[in-house]
Amino acid sequence: MLVMPLPASPHNGELDSFGCHYGRERNDYHCHEGVFKGGSFDSKTQMIRLLKGQFLDLGRPWPYGEITEEDITSIHPEKN
Numbered sequence: 001m002l003v004m005p006l007p008a009s010p011h012n013g014e015l016d017s018f019g020c021h022y023g024r025e026r027n028d029y030h031c032h033e034g035v036f037k038g039g040s041f042d043s044k045t046q047m048i049r050l051l052k053g054q055f056l057d058l059g060r061p062w063p064y065g066e067i068t069e070e071d072i073t074s075i076h077p078e079k080n
Contacts, residue, residue: 020047 015021019033022044029047030040035054041047055062 016044018047018051020044 015032018031019037020029020031020039022029026040028040028042029044031037031047035051036047039047041050052062052064
């Protein structure tokens, strides 16, 4: 069986602490690293809710503390 990676077009954009960023060209929030590497979401809010749900479903504590709505809806890359 031959497995071929999906084509990816290079683009600029700093990654946030989740390994993701908002892409203006694709008009989405997508991930290059981390647990959702290769994933695409309508918003960072959508990704955070899914990630938090996975932690809680596994009986693990949410390690990121409280995340405010402002933090998870920002379309600007976070500065390190």
